[in-house]
Every structure is written in structure tokens, then in C-alpha cells.
Amino acid sequence: MRYKRVKEFLLLWIPIALWLTFVLFPYVWMFLTSLKEPSELYTSPIQYLPKKPTFAGYKLLMETTKFPQFILNSLLVVGGTLLVTGTVSTAAAYCFSRFDFRGKGKLFGMFLVTQMFPSVLLVFSLFLIMRTLGLLNTRLALIVAHSTFALPFTTWLLTGFFNSIPKSLDEAATIDGATRWQTFWYVLAPLSAPGVVAALTYVFIYSWNEFIYALTFTSSIDMRTVPVGLNTFMGEYIIRWDLLTAGGVITAIPIVIFFMLVQRRLVQGLTAGAVKG
């Protein structure tokens, strides 16, 4: 009995502890750093725990830099992107799932192939197009770009979810006299809610994190999103790691919260396609 305990500890719990350390250590270290005073950051040998934890770095960041503006910009871009991608990809996925038309499979495949293009292939011509349209340095440019690039994956995810709902339900509703819209809204929508949540989480993460398009399409500091702003700060405040890590922690908060809320559904959605393959 005791032997079994020891074996379980060595072969199960120690590997799990190692795995969690691997996964979480960078976050833990960033958080610890953000609580330290500058004098505690630059010591040799390194001091692991802050002696007097302080939120001074956060305060300084929010009060003296443009960081709040970056957060606002990011939230506006993410909100717009969620709205556009949510609507457009739901309509497209419903169409792929419930209608038959010529060239459907090819079209669906083309949607997915676009995921393979390197962003550097499109970013320069998009830059020129945005300039022609007068959209450079606006949040709208980012909403349009993010919505489009999130579209193929969300459409694919939602098509899978719609397909898993039996078509006989639609037919039953139709026989009961429901219009197509009513069928969608009262039958399909409630049943596919988990799929929509997973898709929107993906969109949120993508848009909140996106860097290259946001970097290229914005030029003034007032239009910067959080990732671009953090990148700028890394150049400017290279010796203020308390500020930088405070910014990092704030950046991670919405992702971690949002993510923990829906992780189970997101995992289902993300892995469903891969397993099916």
C-alpha cells in the first residue's frame, strides 16, 4: 500500500507539478515582477519574492502613460470585431450547413485555405488599400481586417456545430408553420449556443492579441491597441520592467477570465474537428 502511494507520487504528481510549472511559470514570474519595487528588480543574485509587494507600477502605468487609451482602443476593436464576425459567420455557417448549392465544398475549402497565407503577403497591399479608402489610423480598419481573418475559422467551427443538430428538428418546426428565421432563432440558435460561445471566444482572443495588422494600420499613439502599445513600451521603458510587467498582467486579465469561463466549451469546439479528421 505504501509502495503504491510512493509510486503514484513519483510517477503522477511530480510530472503534473512539472507540467504546471512549465505552463504557468512565465505568468507567475511576470506577476511577481510587477509587484516589486524597482530597487528589488535589479539585484544580484535575483530576489524571487517581493519583500514589500506594491501596486505602484500599475498606478504609474495607468496614470502617466497612454496605457488606458490602448485598452480602450483594444476593447472597441474587439467589440466591433465580435459584432461583425459573429453576425457574418453565423449567417455563412447556417448557409453551409442547411443549404445545398453547387460549388459548396469548394467554396468552404477556399475559406479555409486563406488561413494559410502569411500575413506579410497581404499586409502591404491591404495597407495601400486602407490608405486609398482613407481608413489608415482608424479602428474601423482593424475591425474590418480582424473580422475577415477570424471569419474562416469561426465559420468552420459553427458549421460543425450546426451540422451536429439534426435537420429533422428544422423540418418539424417547418411543419409546425415556423418560417426559416423562426426556425433558426427558436430551434437552432439555442441549441448551438455553446458553439457560438466557443467561436466568439476565439474571435475575442484573436482580436485582442493581433499584432501585425494593428502595428501596420495605425501610426498615432492614440490609435494603438494593447499589443502594439506594449511593443512600443518595450522599446521606450526597457529599464522599467515593473511597468512593463504590470502592463502584461493587465493585458492577460481579460483573456484569462474570459477563457476560464468557457474553456470547456472552447476545448470541445477546437478539438471536435481534429478528432473527426
Add this chain to the structure above:
Amino acid sequence: MLRRLNEKERFTPFLLLGPALLLMLLIVAYPLFQALRLSLFDASLLRPDRARFVGLTNYLNVLRDPLFLRSLLNSTIWVVGCVTLQFTIGMLGALLLNREFPGRGLVRGLSLIPWATSGVLVSLMWTWMLDGNYGVINDILVRLGLISQYRPWLALPISLGGVIAANVWQGAPFFAVMLLAAMQSVPQELYEAARIDGAGRFQQFRSVTIPLIMPTIVITTMLRIVWTANYMDLVFVMTGGGPGNASIILPVLSYITAYKKLKVGEATAMAVLQAILLIITLFVYLRLVNRKGEGGLSLYEV
């Protein structure tokens, strides 16, 4: 089944798909066409309208540029290094998470956090951890006796290794979760049958798990190769391709050529070459995999 597409509904599919198609045409198809065109002109980012048609000159210039070849080599190291390590660590993680223990759901959920972290934030964390004077990784390595003194990892000629480490952290847990999902879809009876036939743990893994999760391995690895080859955020933020050009990879070189040197024609030529090389790589990869006995993989099902 729903074959009641009467006259009234004939245009409904196009109405539903319309917005998606419009976005894809305007933001993907047209720029793609434009990029192919730009790559044949000596275009500058500031005055693209004054560009001259130069045929394949951009492509020839790029192929003769030693920096392009350097980037190609680095990109190969980057993709092979990242994907191999991510796969190995991901597989170990999946095997671990496939065992029953209290709190498994939570551990699985936490494992996805690195994947959900933005490239810039990953860069920030790892730049700080790899810092030459106050980096915690130096401290740990010295304590373990692996190095005798602190090293400025991202300022050394091997800086790409530091970026690969950051990328492996970002990608391996995701790999683990994907492989785990596939493992959990393997019917338990197969393991029982294998046990009755006298197969040990390792044999079960080799003869039952691996063949059955092969489709997932192939697809996930392929998508990861594409994604890693195109992913430039980490290199761009952590080293900018430096020191010198020690860690420059293709997309970063392309970006710098367009935005620092303003040669957008040459930059797009590079991006086009990169896309072509990637397609060839995938083709070879799928051929190799299929030869090993994996037939008919479909990426999508409608």
C-alpha cells in the same frame, strides 16, 4: 433533405453568404491579387503609383540575396525546431493528462492559457526571463550548474534558440490538449484487448494509441507547420531579427524590406516565394506521411 428550395428561397443562400464573400473578396482575394501584381513592379511603399513594371527582376534579386538565403535557413531551423519540440513536449503532456486524477479538468484548462496569450505578451515575458543581467533563466541555469555565468541569450548569435523556447512554451500545451482529445476518443476495449494479448504500456502506446490518433497528429502538425512558418510576432518583438541578422526569418525580412527599406515590390516577391515554398513543404510532408500508410485525409467535412 431540405429540398424545398422554391422560387422564393432561391437566393437565400447567396444573401446569407453575401457578407462573408464580400469581406473575403475585399480583404483577402483582392489584396492577394494586388500582392502578386506588386511583386512584378519596383514599387515603393510611399509612391506605389509611380512603380515601373520590372518583370521577374524582384524575384531574381531576392533569390540572389544572401540575406534571403540566411532567412530561409533560419526559417527552416525555426519551423523544425519549434514544431518538433512542441510535438514532443505536447505528447508527453497529453500522456500525462490522459491519466485519471482529481483536478484534471482544471489542469487541462490552465494548459490552454499560453496558447491564448498574445505574441507580444509572450515576447515580453520571455525577454525579461532571458535577460542577461537579471533574467531568472540565467539564475536557474547557474543554480543547476549548467552554466557558470549569466549570458545575454537574446544578444548572442544563438538568439533564435531563445525565441524558439518562447514559442515552444506558447504552443506545446495546445498540442497536448489536441492530442489528449484524440487519445480520449480511442475505445477502451482496444487497450483491454491489447493487455489480454500481453502488450505492455509501451506496446499499447505504439500499437494502439499512435495508429489511432495518427490523423490528428498529421493534421495538427501540418497546421502547426503553416502557422509557425508564418508567425513573426515573437522574432519581431524579441530580437527584431538580430543581433546582426542572426535570428532573421522570412516573414520578418519581408516586413523589414517593406517598412524600413520601403521596397514593397521586393517584399511581396519574398512573401510569394515563402508561400510557394510552404506549399511545396506541405506537399512533401503529406506525401511522406501517406507513404507510411495513412490514406485519404480530409481537412474539412461539410
